Amino acid sequence: MQKNGTTRTLQTVKDADGTVTSRVRRTVLPSGLRIVTEDMAGARSASIGVWVNVGSRDETPALHGCSHFLEHLLFKGTPERSAMEISVALDAVGGEFNAFTSKEYTVFHARVLDEDLGTAVDVLGDMVTASTITPFDVEAERDVILDEIAMHDDDPDDVVHNLFAHQAWGDSPLGRPIAGTEASITAMTRAQIHRFYRRHYRPDNMVVAVAGNVDHASVVRQVTKAFGRNDFLTGDATPTTPVQTEKARKVQPGEARTVRPLEQVNLVLGVKGLTRTDPRRYALGVLNTALGGGTSSRMFQEVREHRGLAYSVYSFASHHADAGIVGVSVGCLPGKYDAVLETVRGELAKVAAEGLTEEEVERGKGQLKGGLVLGLEDSGSRMSRIGKAELVYDELLTIDEVVGRIEAVTLEDVSALARELFTQPEMLAVVGPAAAAAG
Amino acid sequence: MQKNGTTRTLQTVKDADGTVTSRVRRTVLPSGLRIVTEDMAGARSASIGVWVNVGSRDETPALHGCSHFLEHLLFKGTPERSAMEISVALDAVGGEFNAFTSKEYTVFHARVLDEDLGTAVDVLGDMVTASTITPFDVEAERDVILDEIAMHDDDPDDVVHNLFAHQAWGDSPLGRPIAGTEASITAMTRAQIHRFYRRHYRPDNMVVAVAGNVDHASVVRQVTKAFGRNDFLTGDATPTTPVQTEKARKVQPGEARTVRPLEQVNLVLGVKGLTRTDPRRYALGVLNTALGGGTSSRMFQEVREHRGLAYSVYSFASHHADAGIVGVSVGCLPGKYDAVLETVRGELAKVAAEGLTEEEVERGKGQLKGGLVLGLEDSGSRMSRIGKAELVYDELLTIDEVVGRIEAVTLEDVSALARELFTQPEMLAVVGPAAAAAG
16 A cells, blocks of 8 residues: 555546536545545535444443444543634534434534635544543533433434334344433443544544545545544554445344323334345335325325324335334324324235335336435535445445436336335334323 | 516626626516526526415414414315325425425425426415315314324423413414414314415415526516416515514513423523514624534533533524514423523623623624525525515625625624623523422
8 A cells, every 4th residue: 555545536427518527536545544525516615524433333231322422522622622622613614513423333524615624624633533531521421411311312203213223123232222321321431431432433444525625635635634643544454344234134023112191102113124235225215215205105195195194204214234124103193093003004015915006116216316416416415425335335336326226126126125025024113192102 | 567577686696707606586576476586506406485474473363373284285285286296296306395384484395406496386386376275185184283283292392492482472473383272273164274375375475486507587487377377466466565673572571381291301591682674683693603503602611511411502593573582492401400590591691791702703703604605505595595585574685795794793782782682581481390390
């Protein structure tokens, strides 16, 4: 590997006149840190994301919630900057600046005017590589996290989706809530969190993605400088390659119920889905769209339009490296619970038995393709596209390739998939007042 | 007035080379319907919004929730299209398509690829001008609305903000929740809703705003055709001019509490604010930003960073034609309630007594200006900017004019405003478990 890393152009997009409208380039530094950029003609903003390959599924029971706790702590200061100085640096330029933790990765991101990108890179590089994590900060932030857990616990939608994941994957890391529990957060020590930080925040486990009005070479220079603090980029390494499997891990069928004195009953009904790299995921995209992805979808039409059973009803498909779930989520008045459940089960059985219509497949494809193109105008979505692909997929498809895969989906593909998925044993999670939630 | 209406260019923006990058134009049709467009160089999408000058504050007690009920019903069909056909038309092209009702206006909006704008205009024109509102649809949608009210009632944040507005403005239209109540929605008849529709959905009470890769003249043609159904555009009228006042109406100081068995206590503490056209609103923007608008703000630093009292803490300023409120919103664990209240009150008293620092004012201005420019990349925000200005303001400022007004704010302006606002008697709304909420 060369001293300054290896650089490659991954994608070039031209418009009808042959003008280059976007170019995706990647540099792998000797330390294994990957930098991907997309320059967008005409953009005035730049979005940056630092993608770290760690999330709640990497946690032992004693460390449950550690990835998310750590995400908070990285905002608390470095030898160079206090928490206030970190905040000030980006607030002063009007940037949007935040972070999130998922089951599989942690992302720190900012959107700024192009001339302020250098500031954003410098602050993020400092935070991510040189956080001090003082005992005082751990204690103050522990209280903040306990409050955040209480807030999620007061949100019926969060409660029912966490319950559904727990039904599916049990007490395994995938089945646990990302933020941890009151017990795990209360017990976690500064030493445990700090070891977790050192183990996972390594250059070969990280991707810096930038999209907007940017120049790749200058981003590489800025990142090399900002992340080069304290010898963070010293040493040679090969980036961690995601371990992918096409077969989704088992789920645990059955019902889980939590009684809460709410006005509504919230329920999620679903089955085992597909992994992130399963080639049938494009067919699942079409199926999910037709089933519950818009106001013309079967669930919306049947549950809300025709029968007035609920305000919020949609289907979803979530994907992980080695697991996936597919389901329908509804909130309804307790008196409508039985009718909702019967309607949702009826629609799932019907699509399993009869598949979709040709018209639904075409509409679903149009909806997916339109959403894809509409999502490309904004530098934040482009940053997410290239950052996530680099971190968790084996490949970055061009937009044309994605459109091609959507177009290649046939009625038979979708109907076969619907039959396979929705004849599996179901999982049900219910949160609400006693009468409905008691089953 | 001419047969085809009067057209005027309101704003032209050029880049450094003199190339026009955006142009805002307005046409007023003889019927009083206003069409404003902004063509954005380089955009591939188009956003359209139909802005109707009606909201919950236009409702008598018997019609409480009617604007929002009506917003739902307009999706249910016309002589030309069923509810399903309305949904299909936009789902098929992948557009985002939705609506919302506020206290003062109702907006139907879509974002589509530029080539699909004609479809969006046609569907929206059909829905808004020719809705059939059948008795069957009223009954099915009544159930959906009752469920939506229950959903809001399970959301602690919605509950506390509704309680705060009720404390401020009592049983007046501004003090009531937008969606109505179970009683008002249950009692409302189809005839009442239909009369409300005919009274408020008139061309002179409506603005069609479009931004993106669009041509003004062709938008005017499309709108004239789509909204010309059933003689909707017949007759001459002058657009309804918003009635603005600079003096905000009185609020009712005091405390309101609702006991709920939640994990968190949610509280909103605030005072009377400014109207939408008050010239001091730019100073209030800076004050609000410094007080609780970002992670470097006083509330975030004091409540969350230094003391770990809460996860979510922010300040807000809401404006109406003749009213306004300013406040701080926090969710915390019950054991921290007293400390939160003391801290928030202490910070408000401090800013009233001492004002801000020069550095905070500069940072606040930078944050407002940065946010403004970052918000201009997307056709949806531009559509909202011109649509809302046309409907509810007397004037559409250029971005440079807005930046100029932000820059003109002085430390003295902000400090004087802080003193005036935060020495007024306070209003407090609290939702949470008995111990804290009982006061």
